[in-house]
Amino acid sequence: MGYGSQTSASELVGDLADEIRGKTILITGASLGSIGGVFAETVARAQPALLILAGRNPEKLKGTVDGISKQETGANVRTLKLDLGSLAAVREAAAEVNS
Secondary structure, three states: OOOOOOOOHHHHHHHHHHHHOOOEEEEEOOOOOOHHHHHHHHHHOOOOOEEEEEEOOHHHHHHHHHHHHHHOOOOOEEEEEOOOOOHHHHHHHHHHHHO
């Protein structure tokens, strides 16, 4: 399992599907069309119990949520407002995830 810059999301998720299935997965920067968004759509196929898409603007995550919903993976997807540039915002998001 040597992963590098040429490893695709499909390869990674294919190898780790058993580790993802039934777990809570949090992905940052998952806006539609971004690397994080493509990764989130791929991870959803491995059937996590909960997929949390985090970003500064939850509205920008909506396109990715819609794309995952269209895949009919049955993934439970939620968005989380998270600004990694603010420790107060990180603490607030962490408290929300932990609750």
